[in-house]
Structure formats: structure tokens, C-alpha cells
Amino acid sequence: MSYELIGMVVLWTFLFGYVIVASVDFGAGFFNAYSLITGKQHILTKVIQRYLSPVWEVTNVFLVFFFVGIIGFFPSTAYYYGSILLIPVSISIILLAIRGSYYAFETYGNKGHRGYAFMYGATGLILPASLSVVLTISEGGFVEMTDNGPFLDYWALFSSPLTWSIVVLSVTAVLYISAVFLTWYANRAGDFEATKVLRRYALIWALPTIVTAGGIVYELRSHNPEHFESLMNLWWMFAISIVFFLFSVWFIWKKKNYGVAFILLIGQFAFAFYAYGISKYPYLLYPHLTVHDGVTNDAMAISLIVAFVAGLLLLIPSLYLLMRLFLFDDKYVSGKK
Amino acid sequence: MLLFEDPVFSSRMLTLLTLTFHVIFATLGVGLPLMIMIAQWVGIKKNDLHYIMMARRWARGFVVLVAVGVVTGTAIGLQLALLWPNFMELAGHVIALPLFMEVFAFFFEAIFLGIYLYTWDRFENQRKHLLLLVPVAVGATMSAFFITTVNGFMNAPAGFNIVDGQMTGVSPIEAMFNVATPTKVAHVISTAFMTAAFVLAAIAAYRLIRGSNHVYHKKALHMTMKLGLIFAVATAIIGDFSGKYLAEHQPEKLAAAEWHFETEEEAPLILWGVLDDDQKVRYGIEIPYALSILAHNDPSAEVIGLNEFPEEEHPPMFVHYLFDIMITIGMWMIVLSLAYWFAMRRGWNFVKKNWFRWLIVLGGPLSMLAIQAGWWMTEFGRQPWILRGVMTVQEGATQSDYVGHMFFVFAGLYLILGIGVAVVLRKVFKNHPVEKELAEQGGDQS
Structure with a gap:
């Protein structure tokens, strides 16, 4: 296995991890704000905050891992993406800052300023939209190479239907993933009123998620035919993804096995996400940059891989401890600790 | 206005702004865990509730500061690539290793900090709870170590050769342990403890x-x-x-x-x-x-x-x-x-x-x-160099428009965060005066 392939697999896995944990987090913030409007606050807020408080920093680290890792393995991405993403990424930083400070200020500080909770909820929807723009840009067609370096054509970007379908998918996926997770979490906590509300949200957002995902494949056909074709070669991965989706919706519908439903959901997104990633290979920025052009030297690649393995050996037991104490400790989950 | 016309100047100013704000939280974030650990240790050893209470209260303030440190740290991490894309491309080839390991160190710290904060009353044995602070303090100190090696590298580039514009003979370990690293790391860590x-x-x-x-x-x-x-x-x-x-x-x-x-x-x-x-x-x-x-x-x-x-x-x-x-x-x-x-x-x-x-x-x-x-x-x-003797700040900076605008946007963000921190810290400690909290714990001897 070449270094670029190892690097890409590791980074894609971290990005996938971020998509899942951040979706849970983003969506939870939105549901929290929404419940304030509809007066269902007493039902939802407790469950949501109980889960979010101890793990929020962990979520952010997944993102940092991804961008530090990609600069390490593929330093050219710093040049290409760094030059064009000033504005979109700056906006994302500000939104992340609002979220991060919300946890600090609300959870450890004083209870509940409504305006802040709304802002926080709103960032949960705008952030996936602003971050997913990077994926859209990587599809090509929006970046021009000039003498002064790469240049992003904002008009082309924002007038493209592909951009907006990816934005819509990112938002619906966030709400769906989050609702399914929180249904399971509320159920474990024995909070059946919250479970009921969250289960309804999960069912509401299931169909839009699949429909918009299909929409993107359709858009890609005209936007980047080459990518579309390699995507079609992996049709079986998408088929598996859809089967997983159907089963998890069925379990939620039948009000049973919420835990299995969430695991199936991870499977569903994993298959779709990796199929998308594999079909994109080897392009980091179509058609300007491939993993082969962009990869770092052998010495750095080896030392990053060694550091990564050593780091995992340190982190996996620690994460296990965290999960055991907060996520899988029934007494904690139900609020008795 | 120069800030809007010259992307190099505005990149410098935005980096200056972000780092100046971040350093406040980074310094306390590195220094405080050791202070909390010492206080709790003294408290357990002397069986003195006051010291335990110090650890408890300092930890509460620490978390607020860490949160802002995470936010601004993420900002500077991304801004390095956004404002200095040419430098980061070059640096990525040589000095990416400690940047990468810093994330691990921080992750390690964050996990145990989360556990520490939410488990004050879950352990029968206080010593076990104190043990959770060790990875927090080690993680914080290691973060400072890794990041400072990168700054050392900018001052004393090592671990690579440039032959005809091509980079050869890269050694990430040599780059990390450049001649500037020992004094710089020691200085950063000891001043963090001193300041905290x-x-x-x-x-x-x-x-x-x-x-x-x-x-x-x-x-x-x-x-x-x-x-x-x-x-x-x-x-x-x-x-x-x-x-x-x-x-x-130098x-x-x-x-x-x-x-x-x-x-x-x-x-x-x-x-x-x-x-x-x-x-x-x-x-x-x-x-x-x-x-x-x-x-x-x-x-x-x-x-x-x-x-x-x-x-x-x-x-x-x-x-x-x-x-x-x-x-x-x-x-x-x-x-x-x-x-x-x-x-x-x-x-x-x-x-x-x-x-x-x-x-x-x-x-x-x-x-x-x-x-x-x-x-x-x-x-x-270090001026005019971004990488001493190899690349100037002029060569390293972005050519993007709107860097100057981003300066004002971020200045606004840091202002809000700064006020927020001040207000929240005040509230946290005002609403829980130490006398009241000690009385609640039932062990006030004075």
C-alpha cells in the first residue's frame, strides 16, 4: 500500500468520524433551540445537555485532526485550499467559535440565555452548510489557476445547483443522524417522553436525507461526468447503504432496537461516504491536484504513520474510559450520577 | 488603508491579532493544570479541604479558558494555511510531525479533563480522582512542547536541504529537535507556570x-x-x-x-x-x-x-x-x-x-x-523571515483579497469572546462564593 493511499484512508476515516459526531452535536443544538420555541424545552434539554457537555471538545478534535493531517500528508493542499478558502473557512471558524463558547459559557457558566441558545442552534445548521462547500469545491469547475495562484470563482460556486444540493444534504443528514442518536440516548436514559419526540424527528428527516443524496448523484452526472462514472461503478456500495437505511428506519418505526438502528445508520453513512471517497480517488482538487502530486516525502509519511499508530494506542483506551463513564454508564445517562 | 491593500501586511496583522489573543488562553491553559494538581495533592496530603476547594474552583475557571483556547487554537491552526499557504506547503513537508502530535496531546488532555470535571464525587478514593489530572497536565505541557518546536523550526530551520529548488533529505526528527527547541520549549513552559x-x-x-x-x-x-x-x-x-x-x-x-x-x-x-x-x-x-x-x-x-x-x-x-x-x-x-x-x-x-x-x-x-x-x-x-534564511514573510503570504476585512471580523469575534469570558468567570465565582461552598462541603474549620 502506498503512503498516499494509507494517508487518504486514515484522513477519510477521521473525516467520517467527524461527520458522525459533529452531526449528532450540530443537530442536538438545533433541536435544543427548536424545543425552546415550541415550548418542549423541559422534555429535550436535559437529555441533550447531559450527552453534549462531557464530549464537546472531542468533537472539535476530529476536525482539527483532519486538517492538520491533510496538511501533513498532502502539504500541497495547504497551498491550493489555503489560497482559495479564506472567506468560507473564516466563516466556519466564527461559527465554530460561537458553538465552542456556548458550551463554556452556558454549561459551566450561567443557565440559559435564550438568544445564545438560538444562535447556537442556528450555527448547527449553517456550519454543515459552510463546511460542505469545501467538498463541492473539490469537485472542480470553480477554481481557476492564475499567475497569482489558485483563484475561486464565487459566482460559479453559488449559482451551481450542485452546491445547493450538497448544502441541503448536509443539513438533512445532520438532523437525521442526530435525531436517531438522541432517540437511542433518550431511550437508554429511560426518558420516554423525549424518546417519543426525538423518534418523530428521526422519521421526519429520514426520507429527505435519502432523496437529497440521490439528488447529488444526479447533479454530479452533468457537473463532473468522470466522477459520476466511477461513482456508478460502485453502485453495490450504495445498494448496501440503502438496505442499511431501510432496516434502521424500520426499527425506529417499530419502536425497538434503537441501538441497532443507530449502528445501521453508521453503516449506511459509512458505505455511502467511502463509496464517494473511493470514486473521487485520486483527486484532491479536481483536476488540478491528485494525491500522487500532493503527497509528502517518504520520511515525513513514515513518521506521521508511526505517530498516528502510537497516538491511537494512547487514545483508544482513554476514549473507551470516557465512553464507559458517560455514554454507556446507565446510571450517568439516566441522571443518577 | 494599508490593511485593505496589501495582503502581506494584513496577513501579518491578522496572525498577530489571533496569536496575541490565543496566547492568553494557551499560557493559562498550559500553566493552570499543574497548579490545580499541586493544590489537590496538598489538600489530600494535609487533609485540608481548603486546598481541595482551590483545585475545584480553579478547575472551574480553567475549563472556561480552555474552551476559548480550543476555539482560538482552531482559528490559528486554520489561519496558518489560509494566510500563509506557501509557507505551510513548505513547512508541511518538514515540520508537520509535531503539529500532528500536538493534536494527539490535546485530545488526550481534553478526554481526561472531561472525565476529571464530571467525576468529582464519583470516586471513593480522592487519590484516584487526582490521578486523572496527570494526563491533563502532561497533555497540556506536551501541547506546548510540540507547538514550540514548530516555532523553533521557524527560527532555526533544520532537517532538510534545498538543492536546485527541490527539497531533499528531509528528517522530521531533526527538524523538531532543532537548535532553538531546547531553550524555547523550556522558556515557554516555565513562563506558563510562572504566569498561571x-x-x-x-x-x-x-x-x-x-x-x-x-x-x-x-x-x-x-x-x-x-x-x-x-x-x-x-x-x-x-x-x-x-x-x-x-x-x-540568531x-x-x-x-x-x-x-x-x-x-x-x-x-x-x-x-x-x-x-x-x-x-x-x-x-x-x-x-x-x-x-x-x-x-x-x-x-x-x-x-x-x-x-x-x-x-x-x-x-x-x-x-x-x-x-x-x-x-x-x-x-x-x-x-x-x-x-x-x-x-x-x-x-x-x-x-x-x-x-x-x-x-x-x-x-x-x-x-x-x-x-x-x-x-x-x-x-x-525574526523579520523579515518566516523561515529564517529560507523564506520571507513576503514570499509565504497569501495573495487573497479581503484579508483586511477578515481582520476586522476576527477583531470583533475576539472582542465578544473576551467580554464573554470576563462576564462568565465573574458570574461563576460570584454566584458561588468560597465561604458558601466550603460550608456546603461541611468542613470549614475557620
């Missing part, structure tokens, strides 16, 4: 001035002043080594910081003063032989002057004042904490007077100012 101790001492002194006569604050003040003294002295010793490093490997930075223009033996150290057009210093405080001693441990040693370097490679002359601010405050804090410690031993009463306590209160912000001055001095002192 003096900031906590300032808070305790302030509570005492404001009329609380609680023994809790007296214990806190006593402990943090002693710790501050230890780390202030350590900092001075490490600072001496930093001078020797500079004289050997003589132009030392010369600019010292306004030392002609190469000469028996060089004096000049503090403060005003520079005229003929490179003459007026009104300065001159300490004979001190620069030769700082640079080479020998009063007659030769110290290289700034005029040995081409003018376009001179750092800006104001770094002298930044250097002086740092040195003066460092020395002052040693004097202040030594006086406190000595007077407490002797039972002299002046240290318990309000005027002396006000000096301690002032010492908190002063220590932070010294940290800022030190970072500004090392960054401006």
Missing part, C-alpha cells in the same frame, strides 16, 4: 483587599506566590540560556533586541533608552559587560553587532522595548515574590498591607504582558 501562579496569586490578593479575611485566600496566596517565585527564578535561568542560544545561532535577533550595532568585546547591556539617527542610544541604563556575559558567559567575549548583516535583514528596532518589557517584568516578579516569601518567614507585616497586596494584584496582568512582549519580540525579531 501569579495570576492566581493576584486573584487571591484581590479577594483579601476586598475585605474577605478568609484563610482560604491566605493559603491560596501563600502557595501561589511560592510557586511563582520558583518558576520566575527558573525562567530567569532559562532566559540566560536563551541569550546564549541567540548569540550563537545573532541578528539578539543584536536588534539589544540595540547592539558594532561587533565588540566587553559589550554592555542596554535597557530602555531612546535611539537616535546615528545608532546612538540616549537615556538608556547601561550595565557594563552584561551583554557579553549574557551571550557567552564571559565579560570580555565578543558579541556580533547588527551592522554585520545587510540592512534588509534587520528586524524592526522596537523589539528592544519588547525585550526590555519582558526582562523588567521578569526581574520585578522575582523581587516581589522573594520579598513576600522572605517577609512571611520573618513575620514582617508589610506584606499583609493593602499596598503590597495591590502590587501582587498588578503582578498578574504584568506577567501576562511579559508573555505577550516575549512572543512579539521573538516574532518581530
